Amino acid sequence: MQTPRRLVSVLSKARRSRLTVIGATVAVLALPAGGAGGSPVSAAAPxxxxxxxxxxxxxKKGxxxxxxxxxxxxDHTxxxxxxxxPSTALGPADIQAAYRLPxxxxxxxxxxxxxxxxxxxxDLATFRSHYDLPACTTANGCFTKVDQRGGTGYPADDAGWALETALDLDAVSSACPDCKIMLVEAxxxxxDDLGTAVDEAVALGAKYVSNSYGTSQEGADETSLDHYYDHPGTVVTAATGDTGNQVSYPAVSNVVVAAGGTRLTRDGGTARGWTESAWSSGGSGCSQYEAKPDHQSLTSTGCAKRATADISADADPTSGLATYSSLPQSDGRSGWFQVGGTSLSSPLITAMYALAGPPAPDSxxxxxxxxxPNAADDLNDVTTGQNGSCxxxxxxxxxxxxxxTGLGxxxxxxxxxxxxxxxxxxxITDADTxxxxxxxxxVAGAYGTNTDAQGHYDIKARVGTYTVTASAYSYKSATRSGVTVTAGRQNxxxxxxxxxxxxxxxGRVVDSGHGWGMYAKITLDGYPGDPVYTDPVTGEYSVRLAGSTTYTAHVTPMYPMTLDTTGNDGYLPADERFTVGTTDMTRDYALKADPAACxxxxxxRTATSEDFTAFAGTKPSDxxxxxxxxxxxxxxxxGDRTAAGGGDDRSAVADSGITTRPVDTSLTSPDVDLSGQSAPRLSFDSAYYGAPGQDAEIRSSTDGGxxxxxxxxxxxxxxxxxVDxxxxxAANAKKVRVRFVYRGRxxxxxxxxxxxxGTPTCVAxxxxxxVGTVADHSTGGPVNGATVSVGAASGLSTTTGDPDRAGGFYFLFTPATGDGRLTAAADGYATATKTTTLTSNQVARVDWSLTPAGGNR
Known part of the structure; x- marks a missing residue:
């Protein structure tokens, strides 16, 4: 194998730095504690x-x-x-040799x-000089630094992020010494600041953008940020994270290159001279929110949506890159570090893309x-190691x-x-209709996609001749042979x-008690397609099923905020097994409220309840x-007494232990109508601590006291x-009261x-x-976390998993009818109001378009 020109230069410096070169492999000898020239310094801890x-x-959030x-x-210092x-750190020669970079x-x-x-x-100059790489400075046009607006209003220094910046710059220099580097400081x-910096980098002409950062885990509103990273014709890379078998954003966005991590180890016994295994802490997994990209449609990932990673490079700190930063760290020291994490693999992969040539427009x-087509030769398939226990x-x-490790x-x-x-x-159309x-x-060769709602598809493919196959559930597959792809043309x-x-x-899914249409998810055993979702207002749905087949339908309400602590969604299970013939049919479902959870x-409940949360001091309420x-x-x-039932501190307390005076006090309920209740009861949580000279009593009245x-x-x-x-x-009485009496000294x-x-019966x-959705007026994207309210009733906008509703869905129940004044409020947005007619046992749809605070409608 011919040794790359830049590698020869690096190896020349390596010889002067006591590196032993074996073929294309660089074996770093443990240097005596000292610098590049071997001058002695105090020994460092391993x-x-x-x-x-x-x-x-x-x-923090956001x-x-x-x-x-x-x-x-x-000691983790x-x-x-x-x-x-550090003697164990890798350098540019190692990176170039391990990945056979030009x-x-x-x-x-x-x-x-x-x-x-x-x-x-x-600091970049120090790194490049040590490894005999060509200078990369502002003066020679190689290095550019801008703020997120493309100017020179740089943010204040941050030592932690400065070490990250140094790693990124040194990693790009190691993989592509002749690349120019643009640093954009958010x-x-x-x-929003980091995304603006990505947009600015692309606006300034960069075709390769590395992002070595992300969230600790996914968030329901992440898709609203995708526009920052969606730059067709530009390589936008993001690190998959450092917490093992967990996804992070923006790596999980379906428009970026997700950079996973490996451990890179010298191995003179292999033809490559190196071996790689999965880094034990690299991020991976299935997205909850990001759609599966076309390029993963033909790959078995085990995920219904986006999966990470795509490809990988060295990330394990054990095989970390030598990195120089002069900004003092927390202990006040600066200098050379050995740094890894997927913060290393992201800039390495971005620089490798830069070596591969310009991206295709709109791809x-x-x-x-x-x-x-030659992936078996062009990628190192990493087959050992793990990052979790899944x-x-x-x-x-x-x-x-x-x-x-993705594809390797x-x-x-x-x-x-x-x-x-x-x-x-x-x-793609139906041949009959x-x-x-x-x-x-x-599918066309190694490329694949799915048609949209109008049956359209568009596959970008390398120049060549393909057989195109179209297949869909309940249709006979069809192929077209000899489909030729010409550069820059559409066939x-x-x-x-x-x-x-x-x-x-x-059919239609309705609430059995109110009769209104329900927003629900229908999962069909035996149907290979995605779940079917009903219309949130009408409850209607439609699905095409292959004939002469038996299916089992599972109907689940889409009202996520009704979940109680046991995970109950408020309704009894609704499952049905039915057989489909060859003629159209109707299947309706009336869901019943779970009487136990209510x-x-x-x-x-038909009973009257009181939890005393609206009471204050000595003043009763309700x-x-x-x-x-x-x-x-x-x-x-x-007296800071133990709460009844072990719950919140808002309870009714009669306490003779905090006074020297005798206590004789009663707490009386308002009238309660128990008409139609043949076996009413009084139940409550009690924390009664008995003592001589003290007693508690409950009295009831059926005639208004x-x-x-x-x-x-x-x-x-x-x-x-x-206590029950x-x-x-009190059976069937209309004016029932209960009185709690306490006496003590x-x-x-x-x-x-x-x-x-009363009788705790669950009724409508x-x-x-x-119901409705909340969107951003400027972008049209969903706004999650908005509160929509009418009177005392409120609902919170969130994601649902329904691909036709990206997010921002809310619902609320209100006892008010007639003209209702609704309010929608969210952090960072101007509060909006609307008036709509509310009719009992009906669904009102109210959608919102919120204006960012200080913006224009």
Whole structure:
């Protein structure tokens, strides 16, 4: 193998630095503690631990962390070498040899990082000089530094992010010494600032942009940030993270190259001279929110949506890169470090893309390795190691694609090259009706996609001749041979699919108590397609099913905020097994509220309940009253007594232990109508601590408080827990009251909470259901976390998993009817109001378009 020109230069310097060269492999000898010239310094502690850099900490909401990890002594103190790289750190010669990188370059690679690094150019010069790389400075046009607006208003220095910046610059220099470098410093680690910096890098002409940062985990609103990273014809790379078998954003965005991590080890016994295994902490997994990109449609990832990683490179700090940063770290020291993390693999892969040549216009370069016809030769398939205990390919490296390493690591740069490309595009229709067919899988060689709602597809493919196959559930597959792709041209290939015997099943899902249409998900056992979702207002749905087949339908409400602590969604399960013939049919479902949970929207107990949360101090509320001595029932627990039921501190407390005066006090409920209730009860949570000279009593009245009957009594014994008292005399009475009486002197106390009077039957309450979506007026994207309210009722906008509703969905039940005034509010947006007619047992749809605070409608 011919040694690359740049590698020869690096090896020349390596010889002067006591490196032994064997073929194309560089074996680093343990230097005596000292610098490049061997001058003695004090011995350093061995590097045996991995320690996150200062910027690699859990970020606040809406912000990112860096993914750099430093190799440190066992005490996890980030300790640099003063005058030379750690002896175990890799250098440019190692990176170039391990990945067989060419010496040609010249393209501009952009690095996006948060905060400032005023020493970035000087530190880069130190690194490149040590390894005998050509100078890269502002003066010679190789190095450019701008703020997120393209100017010179740089943010203040941050030592943690400065070490990240140094790693990124040194990694690009190692993989592509002749590349120009653009550093774009974002004002902060907030995603809007970092995303703006990405946009600015592209606007300034960079075709290769590295992002070595991300979230600790996915967020429901992440797709609203995708526009920052969606730059067709530009390589946008993002690190997959450092927490093992966990996805992070923006790497999980379906428009970026997700850079996974490996451990790179010298191995003179192999032809390559190196071996690689999955890094144990590299990120991987399935997205909850990002759609599966076309380039993964023909790859078995085990994920219904986007999967990470795509490709990988060295990331394990044990095989970390030598990195120089002069900004003092937390201990006040600076110098040479050994740094890894997927913060290393991201700039390495970005620079390798730069060596492969310009991306094809309008393409997403993450697709290139997936469609490389010589992938077996152009990629090193990493088959050992794991980053978690999931037990499958999402955390275990193996042949072909796997989560930790994606398709593998570059062997040269051919897998990252676009090659000349063209398009195969067209429309798939039903041969009988002529109507478009959605979600048809269209495959041309190693390329694939699915049709949209109008049956259209568009495949970008390398120049060549292909057989195009279209296949869809309940249709006969069809092929077109000899489809030629010409550079820069589009070959229009329309295909009509012949339907197999089938039935179109339509129906409606309703709430059995209110009769309104329900937003629901229908999963069909035996149907290979995605779940079917009903219309949120009408409850209607439609699905095409192959005939002469038996299916089982599982109907699940899409009202996520009704989940109680046990995961109950408020409704009883609705499952049905049915057989489809060859004629259209109707299947309707009426979902019943779960009477035990009684948490479905628009349902409540027939009994009257009280949890005292609206009470304050000595003042009762909700129609309740307190009588007796001055030291009576209170609702602020002045003695800090144990709460009844172990719940919140808002309960009713009568306490003789906080006063020397005798206490004789009663707490009386308002009138409760128990008409139609043949066996009513009183239940409550009690924390009664008995003592001599103290007693507790409950009385009931069926005539609005004129006469009373004792129904429960407690003396010197404790009564702690849930109490249930039958009220047979109150059956069918319209004016029932209960009274809690406490008497004591310098004794203990009685705490009462969660009172329920009557029969706890779950019934539909009068009122209306309001549903809709909340969107950003400027971008049209969903706004999650917005609060929509009418009166005391409110709902929170969120994602649902429904591909036709990207997010921002909310619902609320309100007992109010007639003209209702609704309000929508969200952080960073101007509050909006609307008036709509609310009708009992009907659904009102109210959509919102919120204006960013300070913006124009």
């Amino acid at each position: 590097l045996t631990a991995d320690t996150p850099a200062g910027c690699n900490a859990t970020p 912000s990112a962390r860096c993914f750099s990890v430093v190799r440190t002594p066992s 980030i300790t640099p070498n003063a005058s030379a790289p 010496a040609t370059g010249g393209a501009t690679v952009a690095i996006v990082d948060a905060y400032g690094d005023s020493a970035a150019e000087a 004002d902060s680690s907030g995603f 997403h370069p993450a697709s290139y390795p997936y469609s490389d 037990g499958d390919l999402l955390c275990n490296a193996g042949p072909g694609w796997d989560g930790p 690591t570059p062997n040269g740069v051919a897998a990252l090259a676009a090659g000349e490309q063209g398009d195969i595009a067209g429309q 002529g109507k478009p067919v959605a979600d048809v899988k269209v 229009t290939t329309d295909i009509a699919l012949t339907p197999l015997p089938h039935s179109v099943v339509t 948490s479905a929207p628009g349902y409540g 129609g309740w009253s307190v009588a007796g001595t001055r030291d009576g029932w209170r609702f602020d627990n002045p 004129r006469t009373w009957t004792s129904v429960w009594h407690q003396g010197t014994a404790n009564e702690i827990g849930h 008292v039958p009220l047979p005399r 310098s004794a203990w106390w009685w705490s009462v909470d969660n009172v329920l009077i 309450k009068p009122g209306a259901l309001v």
